[in-house]
Amino acid sequence: MNVKPFVKWVGGKRQLLAKITPLIPEAFTRYIEPFTGGGAVFFSLSKRLQDGQIPAWLNDINPELVNAYQIVRDRPDALLADLHTHIHSKDYFLSIRSLDRQVGGLSSLTPVQRASRFIYLNRTAFNGLYRVNAKGQFNVPFGQYKNPAIADADTIYSCSKALQKVKISCSSFDKLLPQTNEGDFIYLDPPYIPLNKTSYFTSYSQTGFGHTEQQKLADLVRDMDKRGVRFLASNAYVPELNNLYSGFTIIEVQATRAINANKDGRHAISEALITNIL
Numbered sequence: 001m002n003v004k005p006f007v008k009w010v011g012g013k014r015q016l017l018a019k020i021t022p023l024i025p026e027a028f029t030r031y032i033e034p035f036t037g038g039g040a041v042f043f044s045l046s047k048r049l050q051d052g053q054i055p056a057w058l059n060d061i062n063p064e065l066v067n068a069y070q071i072v073r074d075r076p077d078a079l080l081a082d083l084h085t086h087i088h089s090k091d092y093f094l095s096i097r098s099l100d101r102q103v104g105g106l107s108s109l110t111p112v113q114r115a116s117r118f119i120y121l122n123r124t125a126f127n128g129l130y131r132v133n134a135k136g137q138f139n140v141p142f143g144q145y146k147n148p149a150i151a152d153a154d155t156i157y158s159c160s161k162a163l164q165k166v167k168i169s170c171s172s173f174d175k176l177l178p179q180t181n182e183g184d185f186i187y188l189d190p191p192y193i194p195l196n197k198t199s200y201f202t203s204y205s206q207t208g209f210g211h212t213e214q215q216k217l218a219d220l221v222r223d224m225d226k227r228g229v230r231f232l233a234s235n236a237y238v239p240e241l242n243n244l245y246s247g248f249t250i251i252e253v254q255a256t257r258a259i260n261a262n263k264d265g266r267h268a269i270s271e272a273l274i275t276n277i278l
């Protein structure tokens with residue numbers, strides 16, 4: 001059975017797993033995700049990776065997310081004990097959220113408390129969004145959920161098991177991709193190219209992700225391809241892909257997304273899977 005991610009993440013790949021899984025090579029020596037987010041693809045593969053003793057490396061630029069992965073891996077009992085102390089109310093939510101606006105607020109927390117804050121906010125904030133403003137402050141409103149699963153022991157323990165022996169790092173993709181080798185399989189799920197200017201969801205991190213980063217990513221992917229590294233990438237299905245990824249296989253797939261909190265709600269949109277495997 002698939003392991004369920006311990007965070008809800010915008011752009012989560014759970015609904016595309018049926019399209020992604022068949023494209024994953026049968027054999028590879030290392031599994032790497034530079035943009036892990038909720039890690040839906042990693043968790044769905046984790047049993048296979050563990051059974052085959054295939055090393056995995058998960059990376060993301062978001063330090064709170066990366067700390068949460070490390071704590072889920074190493075301290076699941078302490079994390080669950082702390083998660084049980086949270087209260088589900090708007091006032092309490094706002095007080096926990098505001099810790100990153102106070103001098104020394106976040107740094108006064110232990111790594112376990114920081115992971116617990118992160119998971120609490122993820123479970124109780126609107127749409128499970130993680131969004132920060134230009135100062136790096138979490139700014140998603142209270143989600144008004146009736147009964148959010150704040151301390152979900154089954155999920156935390158199954159993710160913890162899946163993460164044993166996994167390398168977890170916090171850096172930008174451009175530092176990581178040059179460290180890949182022939183035989184590795186890389187799954188890349190970067191922030192997407194915008195469908196139009198208003199739909200650009202770039203606020204996973206303080207730094208944003210624009211055209212320059214998309215071009216840098218495509219250049220590094222081409223470099224990996226030349227070195228015999230196999231990759232599968234997701235992105236929005238937009239004409240720009242034909243330039244960025246010319247010469248690679250580009251497959252159009254349908255997904256339902258609620259990327260913006262706009263009044264139209266969820267939309268069926270085309271996404272692309274790009275690979276050098278086929």
Ligand SMILES: C[S@@+](CC[C@H](N)C(=O)[O-])C[C@H]1O[C@@H](n2cnc3c(N)ncnc32)[C@H](O)[C@@H]1O
Binds near residue numbers: 040041172205
């Ligand atoms: C689309 S999400 C990944 C979704 C994920 N695959 C899932 O299934 O939930 C993109 C991720 O890239 C991360 N990110 C943004 N800029 C980055 C960078 N320069 N280097 C590495 N990660 C970055 C964000 O923090 C975010 O978690």
